[in-house]
Each structure stands twice: as structure tokens, then as C-alpha cells.
Amino acid sequence: KNQVEQSPQSLIILEGKNCTLQCNYTVSPFSNLRWYKQDTGRGPVSLTIMTFSENTKSNGRYTATLDADTKQSSLHITASQLSDSASYICVVSPNSGNTPLVFGKGTRLSVIA
Amino acid sequence: EAGVAQSPRYKIIEKRQSVAFWCNPISGHATLYWYQQILGQGPKLLIQFQNNGVVDDSQLPKDRFSAERLKGVDSTLKIQPAKLEDSAVYLCASSALTGTGQDYGYTFGSGTRLTVV
Numbered sequence: 311k312n313q314v315e316q317s318p319q320s321l322i323i324l325e326g327k328n329c330t331l332q333c334n335y336t337v338s339p340f341s342n343l344r345w346y347k348q349d350t351g352r353g354p355v356s357l358t359i360m361t362f363s364e365n366t367k368s369n370g371r372y373t374a375t376l377d378a379d380t381k382q383s384s385l386h387i388t389a390s391q392l393s394d395s396a397s398y399i400c401v402v403s404p405n406s407g408n409t410p411l412v413f414g415k416g417t418r419l420s421v422i423a
Numbered sequence: 424e425a426g427v428a429q430s431p432r433y434k435i436i437e438k439r440q441s442v443a444f445w446c447n448p449i450s451g452h453a454t455l456y457w458y459q460q461i462l463g464q465g466p467k468l469l470i471q472f473q474n475n476g477v478v479d480d481s482q483l484p485k486d487r488f489s490a491e492r493l494k495g496v497d498s499t500l501k502i503q504p505a506k507l508e509d510s511a512v513y514l515c516a517s518s519a520l521t522g523t524g525q526d527y528g529y530t531f532g533s534g535t536r537l538t539v540v
Contacts, residue, residue, distance in 0.1 A: 353533045
């Protein structure tokens with residue numbers, strides 16, 4: 311069964327600190343992996359998208375890594391800001407075309423002053 | 424580029440009432456998706472359209488939910504009658520398919536938060 315598991319479920323960090331969120335997946339075949347940021351009451355916004363051959367992709371203070379062999383991904387946030395408080399969702403596309411995306415349940419990050 | 428537009432942003436209804444949500448995808452995006460996101464969970468796909476045809480509606484509770492995409496552009500999702508467990512955020516997303524079949528520009532709208540009391 312195609313699944314995406316994220317950890318931790320929630321995380322609280324101090325402003326300015328770094329953090330890393332984890333994503334493990336069992337989706338096969340694999341097309342791409344995406345990280346989304348979802349503010350409360352808003353729709354998810356794409357941070358990164360990586361294909362099978364990509365190991366790292368950055369978007370400002372966000373850096374995603376992908377290990378397609380172990381089926382693991384991480385999202386590292388550097389020098390966190392209060393505005394980083396949100397849910398971060400890992401999403402895997404099983405295949406190109408019309409196959410539905412597989413969503414993780416997300417990690418709820420709270421950045422406090 | 425304009426994003427995916429959804430309305431209303433919020434809706435509160437009593438159980439057994441009906442409700443409708445509207446979505447306008449990004450111009451040129453042939454594929455449109457409706458998701459249900461219950462608090463604390465990831466989005467669950469309800470229905471996927473390719474132009475005005477249904478590609479996947481396997482998780483749509485068809486006894487009470489219906490969706491249409493007339494003319495392959497805007498879409499509406501309806502719930503009739505609503506139940507308490509339908510309280511959730513309903514997200515619309517759209518994407519374009521490249522010539523190699525890769526979905527491109529997958530973008531979510533801001534969602535409609537439905538509360539059934």
C-alpha cells in the first residue's frame with residue numbers, strides 16, 4: 311500500500327534555531343516528492359519538488375533532501391522565523407500522469423520567540 | 424499569474440442542509456482536483472477531473488457528494504445532505520500535464536472551511 315509517514319507529528323523550536331523534518335514513503339513506482347507549507351486556514355503552498363535523480367533542492371532557508379534508495383526525505387529549515395509556524399506536508403507522486411498524489415499527515419511546526 | 428480561486432472561504436451550516444463550493448483553476452490547467460482535509464490530517468482526494476471528464480472519484484461519497492466541471496473550466500462541489508463528519512477544509516487544486524505526462528504547476532487554492540453544526 312502506498313503510504314507516506316512523517317515525523318515528528320509536532321515540533322516546537324525557538325526563533326533562530328534550525329530544525330529537520332522527516333518523511334518516509336513506501337510509494338512505488340516513484341515519480342517525484344514534494345514538500346508543502348500549509349498555514350492555518352490556507353491551502354498548501356509548494357516549497358520544493360524533487361525527481362528520482364535529485365538529492366538536494368533548496369528554496370531560501372528551506373533545503374530538502376531525497377534518498378530514493380532508502381525512500382527517505384528530509385526538510386531542513388535554517389534560522390527559523392516566527393512566520394515558519396505552519397504544517398509541513400510531504401507528498402509523493404506514485405507515477406506521472408493521472409495517478410493520485412499520496413499525502414503525509416504533516417508535521418506541525420511552532421516557532422516561538 | 425492568478426492562482427486557484429475558491430469561494431466561499433468559510434461556511435457554517437446545520438446538518439442535513441446542503442452546501443456548494445466553487446473553484447476556478449489556473450488558466451490552461453486541464454486537471455482539477457477536489458480534496459477534503461480534516462483537521463490534523465493530510466488532504467484526501469475526493470475527485471479528479473481531466474478537462475470536463477472524471478478521472479477518479481473512487482473516494483467520493485456519492486450518496487451525498489457530487490461534483491461537476493462544465494466546459495472543462497470552473498467546478499462546483501456539492502454536499503446534500505451534510506453530516507457533522509463533513510466538517511473539514513475543502514481544497515481545490517489544478518495542474519497541467521506536460522507532453523511526457525508529468526503534472527506541472529500543481530497549485531492549491533486557499534480552501535473553503537466548512538463547519539456543520
